[in-house]
Amino acid sequence: MTNSFLHRIKSWRTNTKLRERSTEFVLSAFVVLLPFQWKFPPISLMIMLLGVVFLFFIDRDYLKNIRSNLYFKLILAYYAWVAIGLTYTDFPKEGGADLQVQISLLAWPLGLAALNVVNQKMIDRLTMLFVRAMGVSVVLCLMLATFAYLEDGNSSHFFYKNLSAWPLVPQHYMGMYVSFAIIILIFRWFFKRKSFRTIEHIELYILIALFLLTQGLLSVRNQFIAFPLAILPLLLTAKRKHLLTRRGILKGLGIGAVLLAVIAILPGTQRRIIETYHELRSINHVVDKKQTNHRIYLWKYASETIGENWLLGTGTGGGNAALRENLKDCDAKYWDGSNVYYLYQKEYNAHNVFLQAWMTHGIIGFLLIVAILFIPLVRATKRGDILTSGFIILATVSFLTESMLERQAGVMWFAVFYALLVVAQRNEVTLANKNTPANLSK
Numbered sequence: 381m382t383n384s385f386l387h388r389i390k391s392w393r394t395n396t397k398l399r400e401r402s403t404e405f406v407l408s409a410f411v412v413l414l415p416f417q418w419k420f421p422p423i424s425l426m427i428m429l430l431g432v433v434f435l436f437f438i439d440r441d442y443l444k445n446i447r448s449n450l451y452f453k454l455i456l457a458y459y460a461w462v463a464i465g466l467t468y469t470d471f472p473k474e475g476g477a478d479l480q481v482q483i484s485l486l487a488w489p490l491g492l493a494a495l496n497v498v499n500q501k502m503i504d505r506l507t508m509l510f511v512r513a514m515g516v517s518v519v520l521c522l523m524l525a526t527f528a529y530l531e532d533g534n535s536s537h538f539f540y541k542n543l544s545a546w547p548l549v550p551q552h553y554m555g556m557y558v559s560f561a562i563i564i565l566i567f568r569w570f571f572k573r574k575s576f577r578t579i580e581h582i583e584l585y586i587l588i589a590l591f592l593l594t595q596g597l598l599s600v601r602n603q604f605i606a607f608p609l610a611i612l613p614l615l616l617t618a619k620r621k622h623l624l625t626r627r628g629i630l631k632g633l634g635i636g637a638v639l640l641a642v643i644a645i646l647p648g649t650q651r652r653i654i655e656t657y658h659e660l661r662s663i664n665h666v667v668d669k670k671q672t673n674h675r676i677y678l679w680k681y682a683s684e685t686i687g688e689n690w691l692l693g694t695g696t697g698g699g700n701a702a703l704r705e706n707l708k709d710c711d712a713k714y715w716d717g718s719n720v721y722y723l724y725q726k727e728y729n730a731h732n733v734f735l736q737a738w739m740t741h742g743i744i745g746f747l748l749i750v751a752i753l754f755i756p757l758v759r760a761t762k763r764g765d766i767l768t769s770g771f772i773i774l775a776t777v778s779f780l781t782e783s784m785l786e787r788q789a790g791v792m793w794f795a796v797f798y799a800l801l802v803v804a805q806r807n808e809v810t811l812a813n814k815n816t817p818a819n820l821s822k
Contacts (some may be wrong), residue, residue, distance in 0.1 A: 393437055400497040402433045404506070410796055411510040415517035415557055417548035417789060427484055430491045442494040451756055451803045452493040458748040459486040462696050465741055469695025478697050482785060484792050488799035498804035504572075506800060507564045507767075514561040515587050517554075518594045521545045539648025543597050553789035555600030556778045559607040560797070562591050563770045566611060570618045592635065596642050599649045606777035610770045617766050674714070675731050675781065677723060681706045682730035685739045692742040699740030700729050729786050733779035736786060753779075756802045768801040 392398055410426035417423050446452055462479055469475045492498055524545045525537040536542055544551040565588050573581070595603060618624035643649040685694070685702045694702045707724035714721050730736040738746035753776050760768040775784075775794055784790025 393439075396497070399433075399437045399495060400499075400502070402437075403430075403492070403495050403497050404502055406430045406433055407502075407506055407796070407800070408509055410792075411506055412513045414510065414793060414796070415514045415549065415554075416546055417792070418546070423792065424484075427487045430487060434491050434494060437495065441496070445496045446490070446493050449493045449803060451752075451798075451805075452489045454748065454752045454755070455486060455489045455798075455803070458745070458752060461741055461745055461748060465693065465696030465745075467695075468692065469698045471695070471697040471701055473697070474701075475695065475697025478786070481788055482791050484795040485785070488795045489803040492799045492804040496804075498800060503800055508568070511561045511564050511587060514557055515590060517546070517549075518558070518590055522594075536648055538597055539646070539651075540597075540599055543594070549789045550787075551598050552600050552602070552778075552782050553784070553787070553793070555595060555598045555603040556606070556774065556784075556790075557793060558591050558595050558598070559603050559610065559774055560771065560793075562588060562595075562607065563610055563614065563774065564767070565591075567614055567767050567770070570614065570623050592639055593642075596639050596649060597646075599643060602778060602781040606774050609777055610774035613761065613766045613769045613773070617764070674723065674728070677707070677710050677712055678703070678728055678731050679735060681710060681723075682732065682735040682739050686735065689739065690743060693738065693740045693745060696740060699736060700727060703728065703730060703739065729783040731782055733783055733785055736783040752798075760802075765801075765805075768805075771797055771801055 406426055406429045409429070410423060413421065413423040413426065459482065462482060466472055466475045466479065521543055522538075525543055528537040529535060541551045544554045546554075549557070565584055569584060573584075576584075595607075615624060682703055684706050685699070689702065693699065704724050704727065707722070707728070710723050712723065714723070730739055734746060734749060737749045741748075753772055757769060757772040757776070760766075760772065775798075778784060782790065784794065
């Protein structure tokens, strides 16, 4: 009986279909929880479950799969360098916390590279699962804002950071998630709608309208730059393949005009426009006895911190403390609604992934981040993998105004979709991409 049970275990471990389904189950649970990141069920549990799948199916091919994967090597090199940074930091506790936050950056690429079961159909299912989960998240946020409005009559519940109800998914990250969801839907509309059922057409229209409304209410400004740039490869490919007609362009411009009108009319989004105007006026100096532009000073003093530690950086966990020390020389005053404060009185990061990496991990950390983003972007563009191109462009531009690899919401989103769209690309995926959409006419 013991031999029979062991034989059954052995047969399960060699069952490719079971390996594929187990991996997809864990990924599905993760992408569903990603737009919420509630304390329960804990999203980090899915990383542990991936470890269980990894260990159960472990075999000698793992090493071969990993060794042949350039993108995983880049991620591994970066994470290893972050770990090495603990040996020379003055803030080992903070450094250990940073290493822990970024564990998914290693876990998902390692698991998917080794298991080697991701295919194009799985990617299609998982990306749409994320879109639908994002739709549920947005609806719940709007409902909570409505309930709050009915209680006190304050319309601010629908705007900017107040709309993003989940503590671990602040407005900048929610805006990035929404942009990615729209990119996925537009990709499906252009290149997969021939197989759509009526219900799928209806779902797509409803979700795009919902996400565009949400993006307007959130008014996360960097997404008004990141999203158009990220969608550009898709639109250019669609135009080249005659899938984007003049009528379609006019419709898109009309939707954009309506969205801009909504942003200009609604009181909450009007405030964002006014804030942007004041920030642009006060880039170089204080205007009207006030300063509202945090990032220009954070970037300036982060650059000074880099100049002091350009080779090795401050060490893992030490970047923000060094930045804070330099910010003591900044005399710009800010208003928090009740009191005046200086930047050094609060804990800030560089609000830029590239500056943050160089400031904390030195030039090697900076170059690894550049390689992680731009090597796959160039290759994806060459082979016509426009969904991957859109994802990387969206991440890169979003990284310019937020240190997104310092926060769980940024790391987990980037880690799982980088692993899916970049690291896990197998021959089957590459061949599938040759059929849609960039090579349809070849």
